[in-house]
Amino acid sequence: MTSGSGTRTQLDLPQMTGLGAHILIWTYFVTISVLGLLSLDDVHSPLPVYISIALFAAVWTLLTQDTQPRVGLGASIFTIAASVIATVISSDNAIVGGFSQWYVGAGALSMFYLSLRRRELLAWAGFAAIGVVVILWGLSTEDRLLEAVLLVARQAPFVLVGSLFSVGMRRTRKRLDGIHDVEIARAAAEAAALARTAERSRRLAGLDAAVGTQLQRIADGSELTDDDRAELVIAEARLRDSLRARQLDLPEIVSAVQRARRRGITVVLLDDRYPLALPNGALSSITEAAVHTLNNASTGAVTIRLLPAGRPVLATVVTDDKEYSRIEIPAP
Incomplete structure (x- = not known):
């Protein structure tokens, strides 16, 4: 049980940090406390009972406040110490067995809780310490050693089950x-394969749009005119642009470039920024400057270049016409 409300992507260990777990834990605490209070006639003094109840109340409070998947080391040590102290002060206090020995079960359950919270070694160390105290108490009496051994043996499965379940x-x-x-x-590989297929289809579609008609005429054996050869040269330049200036491969720019090349203008498109994307809103300024320059060029050459990222200038549009001109689009 967890306290988080997000989507779980892993199989979580029982953390006992949710409301349902808290209710279960505190219900058990109330139950053992009532048993301890009901067995006051079976003990020499009620004071150790009150102290033990207070110790386990502190243990449950601390453990329920610790919401990490693995309970903290400090909380684990306190749990062990409190359980051992309760066992020490309560063992000699019990006149007879039964409910008056509730503290052993409470300590064992505390160790069970630690084992669920990824503290198996500390849980077994704590239970061993509780068991040693109970056995020493049994040895200190004349005829209660077997009772002490059975008492420890009955509680050991709690810690064992918790450890096995956790592991x-x-x-x-x-x-x-x-x-x-x-x-x-597998999903990444499939996505990469789909991306490659989509890219290949896009390039084939671009190739067909650029030179599909001319290639079909060549395949049919038709004789090409000078205009056809000129269009093939323009189409070849168009394909070259799509490879070395991908972010400038836009319908408005492509149309302006094609018109300029048909007028005999040399156009060079370069993208030295790829694969980094252009900043938001910058593409419209570049497109406007490029189309305006290409439409107004009459002779010479036009070079449109996207500069590497990190420079104060985002792109340049250079015209080597009757006069040299250079337009710079600053980075936002």
Whole structure:
């Protein structure tokens, strides 16, 4: 149970940080506290009972406030210390077995909780310390050693189940994470393949639009005129532009370039910025300057270049006509 509300992408270990887990934990605390209070007639003094209840109340409060997947080291040590202290002060206080020995179960459940929160070694160390205290108490009496051994043995499965469950869940999560990684890699490979196919289709469509008619005439064996050869030269330049100036491969610019080349103007398009995209709003300024210059050029050459990123100038439009002119589009 977790306190987060986001989408889970992994199999989470039980963290017992949600409202349902808190209700369950505190319900158990209230239950063992009532059992401890009901067994006051079976103890020498009620004071150790009150102190033990207060210790476990502090333990539950601290653990429920710690919402990390792995409980903190400080909280773990405090849980162990409080459980051992409660066992020490309560063992000699119990006159008979039964509910008066509630503190052992409370300590075992605390260790069970630690094992679920990825502190298996500390949980077993804490339970071993509780068990040693109980066994020493049994040795200090004349006929209660067996009772002490059975008391520890009955609680050990709690910690064992918690540890096995925690380890099993982590292994399962690792396997699921491995499957998840494989699926991601497969999806990435499929996306790359689709992107390559889309790019190939786009280029084939551009090729067909540029020289499809001329290529079909060549395939049919038709004789090409001088105008056809001139169009093929223009189409070849158009394909070259699409490779070395991708971000300038726009319908408005392409049309203006084609018209200028048919008028005998040499046009060079360069994109030294690729693959970095142009800033938002900059493309319209570049397009306006390029189209205006191309439409007004009558002779000579026009060079339109996107400069590398990081420079104060975003693009240049250079005209080598009757007079040399240079237009600079500053970076926003």
